[in-house]
Amino acid sequence: MIDILEFTLEQLTKIFNQNYGKGRFHAQALFRDIFKQGNKKFLTSPEFLDSPRFAKALEGKIAINPGDVVKTFDEEELTKFITRLSDGLEIESVIIPMTRHNTLCISSQVGCKMGCKFCATGRMGFKRNLTISEITGQIYNARHHLGKDIKNIVFMGMGEPLDNFDNLMKAIQIINEQQGFDIALRHMTLSTVGLIPGIEKLAKMKMPGLRLAISINAPNNTIRSRIMPINTRFPLAALKKSLVDFPLAKRGIFLFEYILIKGLNDSKAHADMLADFITPLPVRLNLIAYNRIEGLEYDSPCDREMHAFADLLSAKGIMVIKRWSRGRSVAAGCGQLGRNI
Numbered sequence: 001m002i003d004i005l006e007f008t009l010e011q012l013t014k015i016f017n018q019n020y021g022k023g024r025f026h027a028q029a030l031f032r033d034i035f036k037q038g039n040k041k042f043l044t045s046p047e048f049l050d051s052p053r054f055a056k057a058l059e060g061k062i063a064i065n066p067g068d069v070v071k072t073f074d075e076e077e078l079t080k081f082i083t084r085l086s087d088g089l090e091i092e093s094v095i096i097p098m099t100r101h102n103t104l105c106i107s108s109q110v111g112c113k114m115g116c117k118f119c120a121t122g123r124m125g126f127k128r129n130l131t132i133s134e135i136t137g138q139i140y141n142a143r144h145h146l147g148k149d150i151k152n153i154v155f156m157g158m159g160e161p162l163d164n165f166d167n168l169m170k171a172i173q174i175i176n177e178q179q180g181f182d183i184a185l186r187h188m189t190l191s192t193v194g195l196i197p198g199i200e201k202l203a204k205m206k207m208p209g210l211r212l213a214i215s216i217n218a219p220n221n222t223i224r225s226r227i228m229p230i231n232t233r234f235p236l237a238a239l240k241k242s243l244v245d246f247p248l249a250k251r252g253i254f255l256f257e258y259i260l261i262k263g264l265n266d267s268k269a270h271a272d273m274l275a276d277f278i279t280p281l282p283v284r285l286n287l288i289a290y291n292r293i294e295g296l297e298y299d300s301p302c303d304r305e306m307h308a309f310a311d312l313l314s315a316k317g318i319m320v321i322k323r324w325s326r327g328r329s330v331a332a333g334c335g336q337l338g339r340n341i
């Protein structure tokens with residue numbers, strides 16, 4: 001059985017060649033029909049009608065397994081959808097409307113091992129890695145099941161993407177394929193808590209343009225280790241070194257995400273320390289107001305506190321974008337995925 005959402009065009013061409021004596025022409029047709037058009041009756045396209053013996057041989061051998069969308073939640077234009085996987089586990093993905101098109105926030109694991117204290121997914125614990133087709137299937141479902149035009153991908157959903165490295169890299173190659181989903185690397189952002197071995201492996205992958213986001217959330221090791229256990233293994237100085245060594249594209253920047261939590265990481269001294277940590281890295285900082293999660297001790301900052309913290313960083317020459325994360329009522333805001341599962 002060929003689980004088509006797990007294959008690059010190159011791999012499919014090779015299989016067609018080795019097993020059926022056919023090649024890229026038919027592989028491209030299949031990619032176009034399935035990835036671009038969501039056509040499940042692909043064997044009726046002209047390329048296969050002209051090769052009836054080959055079409056017959058393929059019957060029942062191509063599977064499309066993106067998982068079943070079992071629930072959607074809407075808030076204004078934002079849509080969160082829950083996919084049930086073949087073993088009954090469920091994952092969440094979020095479609096975020098931007099000015100001209102949509103961004104899809106993709107999950108890479110069921111649950112997460114990283115245990116960040118402010119995060120609903122972290123509280124679920126870790127169940128398993130997603131397969132390649134369960135990652136790419138989220139785009140298939142967003143485009144062809146929900147009919148949304150997806151142009152940007154952020155790997156910021158459930159799980160730590162670099163902890164599912166091999167499947168994620170293969171999924172990125174498939175998502176990037178021009179004959180298929182055709183999403184450029186520069187339109188994909190991978191967000192990590194700072195898993196240094198993963199950052200180092202990524203540095204060797206030669207994926208120019210793929211954007212790297214670091215979920216930083218604290219200005220020093222004391223606070224970071226308290227809310228992000230990963231920091232005890234990979235403290236800030238080591239993280240900074242891995243970023244200094246990272247081969248950014250020309251004029252490339254890192255995205256830093258800083259969830260502002262009232263009374264924890266929001267003082268003037270914290271802003272000063274954060275600015276020192278960032279300098280001289282090329283960084284755009286997304287300052288995100290913490291979304292309160294029931295049962296967790298943390299609190300959201302008010303608008304004034306958000307503006308004040310952002311102003312302190314801007315005064316130090318840091319590029320800051322303030323975000324009041326959308327989707328609070330459907331638990332699709334930052335750090336909230338997993339609350340409905």
Ligand code: SF4
Pocket residue numbers: 112113114115116119120121122123157158159160193215335
């Ligand atoms: S913030 Fe990300 S890495 Fe941390 S527990 Fe949540 S999903 Fe995992």
